[in-house]
Amino acid sequence: MSGEDDSSGWQLTESDPGVFTELLKTLGVPLVVDDLYSLDAASLAAFQPIHAFVFLFKWVSSPSESMQGQFDVDFPGFFAHQVVNNACATLAVMNAIGNIPGLPMGTQLADLVSFTTGMDPQTRGMAITSSDWLREAHNSLSPPSAISLEGLGLPKTAEEAYHFIVYLPFMGCVYELDGLKQSPVRHGAFQEQGEGWLAKAREVIEARIATYPPGSLEFSLLALHEDPIPNLERQLSAAQAAGNNAAAEEILIELSNENNKRERWAFENSLRRHNYVGLIHALLKALAKGGKLDAAKDAAKKTMQERIAKRKEKGESSMDED
Template identity: 65%
Template sequence: MSDDDSSGWQLTESDPGVFTELLKRLGVPYIVDDLYSLEPESLAALQPVHALIFLFKWVPELASNKSNDNAGHYDTDFPGFFAHQTVNNACATLAVINALGNIAPLTAGPQLMDLMNFTTGMDPQTCGMAITSADWLREAHNALSPPSSISLDGLDLPKKSEDAYHFVVYLPALGSLYELDGLKPYPVRHGEFDGSGEGWLKKAREVIENRIGSYPIGALEFSLLALRDDPLPVMRTRLEVLQGSVEDAEFVDLMNKISNENSKRERWAFENSVRRHNHIGLAHALLLALAKAGKLDSAKAAAQRGMKEYLERRKEMGLEMDES
């Protein structure tokens, strides 16, 4: 949400590179990966998964609907960590903090450890206020947010309401699946899960798919991220053991996985550097140049075609996921 009541917190993209960089700044040895499917094979490749971060379009009517048994039940006696969202635009970082606060033992940088120790024993509202009042945390959050766009204030343009999106966390605790939503008064308990096989992820798949099913068919207003161990340290340790076995199939497979992980981190670093740079001046200069050359209309038409094709591909992917 992007109301004035943001206390300086800016909007955050649902992007694994953004969340992973935030975790790095917090001194936490985890990464976040995109999840395009909740099928067992996709989840198994990312194990161990500590939490799922779910982004969805905020629809008040759906948020207040408690008629479905799969909506879960408030746990007023939840003994774990839970903080309320007390300002707008902070839900991404708050989702991360709510997840990390329920991972034991937590390894983190001194600032985060001090904050977690400081909030021990606080009620969710006070805890949320303490977290969003931390200047260093807000600065870490905002450092990964896109630059502010050109302000249109004062032009007397009609106000246009924007869709609001919200992050929540699903994670295992006390043998049950919990949903931690900073806008709700208490953690939501979705019931016990079988500790064998897929464990809590099977229960999470049922709950999330049911939640997506409450939206119109074909809706794409969702994103799912997995908070997981960083696989690189384990891979590198195993590679040292296999040194000298360059023709071994495991060695070759491991080298390919490490290369793919490193390429992904390089892409994330590049995207984050671009994300932090304000390109408004460059875009303005390019538009002026195209207009002077008489090519602006054709460029606009090409961009519209490209966006239409992109949206059609997204829709096709969404329909395939719905059918599976």
């Protein structure tokens, strides 16, 4: 779960495909992640083969909430509990890639998966979150924490907590792997023909989304799938060898779009790693020198008051965003 304190040493992670894809690259896993805005067959077909869905939602403690599916206490696959705050993104990734047969992975990750084989979920979660190199990989795409507000006596505000879980196929059934639950949740068997496991997963996820108020934007969905670039490059070579210029042109456009997306992700990740305190300090000095700091401060206060008023109109308390 994210949105708690960071005393564990694990920092908050954005629900962003570029962040997750960079994490997978660091782990030596040749998969990529993309945002999903629809679960219809046409939208999913663009990312086939899909190995798992990563679902982010606002966590609310509801003991009386009826649970879909059934706990599988004898789940024979890879499953780890989340035992520290803010690690749910990497735990979700681990619970996904640990259940993909024959998936290539880096040496450190392979050793960690092998080391935790046979452990119960709680012990496995402790082993994973105690891994310094994995925590560093997780934190490498979190904004630098350059300013501490500790000791200033500022009033504490409640924070919205968001949580990552995974839906994936395993031994003919769709499973939900949630590091905060005692066991994986089995959502039933799926048909191999047609869309396969995706049809069952759609049913489960849409039912989950339907529990939110209409129009809610308190969740996001990511697809963990094969990297399309190697396949596109093979298709391009085949089309060029066959002299099929029209097909080659279409493939070149797809390949260019994918490469442009990776360049954008790399740029955005470089921004996430940058420490902007120096820039902010220089801007504040320039505003003060030009006699514009007080006006900027008043404008910022007015903007914050307007945001608080809008939240109160919606019946929300004043909260910090993750």
